[in-house]
Amino acid sequence: MSNEADIAETWRAILSGAPGARHGNPLILEAAYKHAALRAVYPFPTHGTLQFYRDVVIExxxxxxxxxxxxPYTVYTTNYGSLLGEAATPDEAVELLLSAWPEGDSGRA
Incomplete structure (x- = not known):
């Protein structure tokens, strides 16, 4: 399976609540899935966070x-480096996250 197919399958499993899939905040996951840049990377809900990785090998x-x-939802740079801000809704949290997304990465328009 290609990286792209693995990513799509990971999103599908998480959003559908498939057995064995990681579980996270469904409102945040749904808000994130609306954006092509986020659909193009691996979602990794863990310990009350939603993180994103380029590859299935989470290194x-x-x-x-x-x-x-x-x-409020809080948004940080990589690995809690810096607080980017707080958001009242899942959509606002995703928009804040995307405001710090690397330019030109994974389909970010």
């Missing part, structure tokens, strides 16, 4: 992340 995270224990 290095180079993307911002959302702490999903809100509202």
């Amino acid at each position: 290095k995270n180079s993307f911002p992340m959302i702490v999903c224990a809100g509202p």
